[in-house]
Amino acid sequence: MKTLTDLSPQEKYSKFVRPELGKILNLLKLDVVYSKACSDKLEFIEKEKTKVVYDFLGGFGSTILGHNHPELTRLATDLLGQKVPIHTQASTRAKSADLAEALNFLIQKHTADTRLFITTLTNSGTEAVEAAIKHALLEWNQKKSDFILKIKAQNAREPNSLLENYIKELESLKPLLLAVEGSFHGKTAASVAATANDAYRSMYRAGGLFDVSFLNPENSLEKLENLIGDLDCKCNLASFSRIIGFIFEPIQGEGGINELASEFLQGAEKYLRPRGVPLICDEIQSGLYRTGSFLAVTRAQVRPDYILLGKSLGGGLAKIGAVLVAREHYQDHFGWIHTSTFAEDDFSSALALKTLDILETHKDDIEKRAIDFYHDIKSCIDTINIKFPKVIKKFKGRGFFLGIEFSFEESTKLPDLLHGFYENGHATYFYMSYLLRQCGVRVGVTLSAPETIRIEPSVFISAEAKASLVLGLERLCQILYERKVLKLTSHLWKQEFSQLQLEVVAPAKEPLPKREEGVREVGFLTHVLHARHARDMCTSLKPVALEKIDKFLADYANQAIPFKFHRQKITGRNGEEIFLNIYGLFLSTAFFEKNVRGQSLQAFQKTQDAVKMAAADGVTNLGLGQFTSIVSDNGLLLDPCGTYLTTGNSLTAAMAVQGILSLAEERKFNLANARLGVVGFSGNICHVISQLLADSVKSMTLIHREPIEKSPKFQKAVEDLLVSSKILPENLKLSHHVEDLRDCDVVVVGTNSTQEFIRSSHIKSNAIVLDVSVPSNIHREVWLRSDVACFQGGLARLPNDQKIQHPWIPYTDIGTFSCIAETVSLGLAGIMRPFSLGKLSKLQILESLEIAKKVGVGLAGLRPQDSHIGVNPKSDTILID
Ligand SMILES: Cc1ncc(COP(=O)(O)O)c(C=O)c1O
Incomplete structure (x- = not known):
């Protein structure tokens, strides 16, 4: 193909793909072009030298098996070699059927739920959320129509002005989705409406098909019961809930790796189940052994009616998501009205099946590794907390889904300038940049919690990689503790600095006085x-x-x-x-x-x-x-x-x-x-x-x-x-x-x-x-x-x-x-x-x-x-x- 320019890949990316992001990646020296990915390692070439980094960002949680797992690449090559059909819409998709059956088998095996789940396959996580919300709306509308019919019949038998008004109220009832503060469910129209971060959702907030209410997971159960009760549309003879579903992540990823308390989820189930409101569990990031177990929600002992999967499902090679809806909730009409050209493609389904197979084969080992990984990083954080107190505020998460929350409290003597960048939401971007460029480890920031970095490597992460992460974290925390801003950022400036210059201590942020009456x-x-x-x-x-x-x-x-x-x-x-x-x-x-x-x-x-x-x-x-x-x-x-x-x-x-x-x-x-x-x-x-x-x-x-x-x-x-x-x-x-x-x-x-x-x-x-x-x-x-x-x-x-x-x-x-x-x-x-x-x-x-x-x-x-x-x-x- 003829090219329009002779720009570098970075310049082209900024010019043709993402002008703003391109600039920021360049500014933070995160704009590397990775040329090879294998297991937990990524390679790039710079100044004619090959550089290797350990990947703890793991494809935003999608490379659960590591990059290019050999069994998956072999399968992909075989499938292409055998010229298996990939896109044969409106036919029996055998691989999709196998995948859906396998997911049912695994749910029955790993949870107490023996219900049948109907599976809708999607191309991404956000599309799975989108489909789930669409299905919940369909389910709610159907329930509402049935309910109104019942009330109308009752009114026909014994006409009553109260019932007539109630019918009008029901007919104009606006559906409402319950979500959780700090949630992240994706960035397309419906999923972003259920995402708590205002920066992403503000343009979709007003006038959508449904309202969204965000629950505070710290609220008492009594408050939760009242909140849910307040959403009932009642007359003295009957009641119908406005709520189309309750969507939640058992461990919130982009919100800062926050695990929702079992009591909160059980409380929600207790008040929603009698109302027939489906529990929509978004396991797109937390599911499929990310925390060491098949689903993260199992620990909370609640029984979700919809289960959403994505990321890991494709084993890092396929782009695939899934919505599993319990049969008693599933609306048959949905499979007719909801389709997408690429969903159910045989290639992705085959790779997803293989991924599940590999995970299942290694499940005992993975469970043990998850516990070990958590403890190894925790003990590193404990050591850091003794050596460099107050730099880290919290260590969070489970297994291969961890968050390190840095302290930006006023009592922490952080460099003033860094505090400014924290207020702008970007301090941890500098930490990520330091760890990549100066320590050879790639971690991620969390999209809605600017103080938390996330670590979500492959379940097969090596001891060597782990040691590099531990070392990197220690070095980073020492720099922050000692307020050496030039040391933290020296790689950004493309300039040589003397040891003396790197050691200069930056002024600390002073606490601000409190308000006075x-x-x-x-x-x-x-x-x-x-x-x-x-x-x-x-x-x-x-x-x-x-x-x-x-x-x-x-x-x-x-x-x-x-x-x-x-x-x-x-x-x-x-x-x-x-x-x-x-x-x-x-x-x-x-x-x-x-x-x-x-x-x-x-x-x-x-x-x-x-x-x-x-x-x-x-x-x-x-x-x-x-x-x-x-x-x-x-x-x-x-x-x-x-x-x-x-x-x-x-x-x-x-x-x-x-x-x-x-x-x-x-x-x-x-x-x-x-x-x-x-x-x-x-x-x-x-x-x-x-x-x-x-x-x-x-x-x-x-x-x-x-x-x-x-x-x-x-x-x-x-x-x-x-x-x-x-x-x-x-x-x-x-x-x-x-x-x-x-x-x-x-x-x-x-x-x-x-x-x-x-x-x-x-x-x-x-x-x-x-x-x-x-x-x-x-x-x-x-x-x-x-x-x-x-x-x-x-x-x-x-x-x-x-x-x-x-x-x-x-x-x-x-x-x-x-x-x-x-x-x-x-x-x-x-x-x-x-x-x-x-x-x-x-x-x-x-x-x-x-x-x-x-x-x-x-x-x-x-x-x-x-x-x-x-x-x-x-x-x-x-x-x-
Ligand atoms: C919990 C959760 N739901 C949904 C999504 C959206 O998935 P995708 O990025 O594949 O659209 C994400 C992505 O990070 C997620 O973490």
Whole structure:
């Protein structure tokens, strides 16, 4: 076949198959192309070397016999060699019949259930769930029709208005499926509706064919009985349940390897069986000896009416699932209306039969191995818990179906940065990556429990593989315990590091203070400024090249979700107290800028999500830091969700003006004779700064990014300036060349650009330069000039010099960003209305100053530009930090 591109397999996968996943696999260096799979080993070739890893993810639980079990591959080859028919629909499918009989035999042999089960074969697990729900609906509808007929007959005999109403109620009754919190049943329409994780099901939640109610398995039996009872549609003569079925996994896999208590399942059976509601047991992951026994549900001593199988059934070679429905529940019509082209193919059925045969032959050995495997890993975890306490929270599961839940509790001294990734749902992805790349073992994350890694190898896993896993887990836990983030991630950066660098300890996450009655909750939203800022978030990552961090941030962007990383109490000079909650997004300014320029709504949507999150936390006043205000048109586009939003821009402008005035005074600089240059004049902040300073200076140079005649916005801003100040038109120079700053004595810079386009050659000798842009637009060579007074503007001091005690917030030594200070002021002053949204006015600036003064917020000491935070990473080479 001709190819369209000469891309690498990884690039092709990202381009043509899964753009987002491809990026994340690459970012975590999980994007290997496995070229050989045998038993518990997988091979891939990298830099012309063959690398071998032990597989503990086991094809998401499907390679129960290991990869390419020789008896199965032999059978597959023989079948193909003999040219056996594979797709002969609408004929007697002999192999399917054999398989269905074998499954009945095994159920009778291994459970106390002697009922006949009718088997529907499917192509996947999710299709088995889909078919089971469809069947349950059919069964329920049939039962409902029969029931209504009975009531109608009764009503015909003795007409009764009560019965008539009851019939109407029954006719409009919406069916309901009971599932369990934490469940996972697949990702197609019906199965995902029964899956608890909102990230997967939200688009299917509303208006489906049936409702779903998720039971909390920790609830008391009394509560369970009441819940089930409440779903009865009753009149005083009869009762009919809304419930079409109760679907459950005996051990929840994707939910974090959680075993459901026998009492819970027995309770459900006790209340559902009399109502004729089928128990639908999803053994797709837990069944077929995954836990050491044929079905995991046997232990709970309940008798499911539907049994769902998948994954292991195909022995890792065939794609096959099965729904087994007890004869008394089975609707004969189902076999007529539910078909699929590939289901019942002879090839898959033959392989499934062989898989069952191999498992049965080895069942005693498998049972013993399962117990041993569990105990071996448990004893490894016990040792880890002694050596590296608190890293692991729980060890869960049975046999070859195990979960290790890592601790992310506040009392665990985890690296701050890792905690952020945990909040984003991805910390254990880094653990998985470390184990694969640095220890040669492949484990999985669980899809709905971001703190748990899962281990589900083949039942024939070797002692050698087990030893590698034990070693890998010990090494991983030691790294986490010692907070060595670079050691954990060194393979991601394609860079050499010294031993010393790898040993650097990252700062720990500090516990956040608890809520207090009567103390207002205030919030502020931030994001990563740029790669340098990101790198400074974790001392361990200092040696990583900035372009690598840049790429990481860019590739990660779509996955980033808002999270709270800091919280502290702040007291105002007016005696009021607030808790300041700071929310972050692992998104760099460049991402926001790209969104603004490309008119994408992604950055806006993430900002909106953060507002929702803060509102759910009970935040009253919420400040929009950096680009979150720009993408939301200075806050105007956002739904405040009940909070009072502010961009904090009023105080930023006020502090910049105060900064210039105080600098001029300190330097005995006569502003009345000076020319003021403003870069970003038509922007919200610089426009109002210009209005406030116009009467104090002699002349002004207003710089715009593009030719003036092309920008009505700029022209309008100039008109406004002339109306609102005494400055004369002849004293205004309008330009779109930064070079025109050369004759300015004072320069104010505040744009949305992330570039450092103001160079030394643009600045006059002995000028005063104030920079309110974050990140800075001023090149380092300007900051380094001794004759120029170059300062970071727009910084404020919190009341009584309180500091924001988190390293991710810059400038904490002298104050903080004025937009944070404005949010704090509004919270302390109890201003319960939106503030600084949209276009700023002179009046608003004065009001913000007033409020700030009242609570003790003022101008921070001015400081030369910080050597790293505010500066664009691209000029990395000029300063040595
Ligand atoms: C319990 C359970 N049910 C259903 C499914 C869906 O199976 P499949 O991925 O084959 O569609 C899974 C998959 O992980 C599962 O674990």
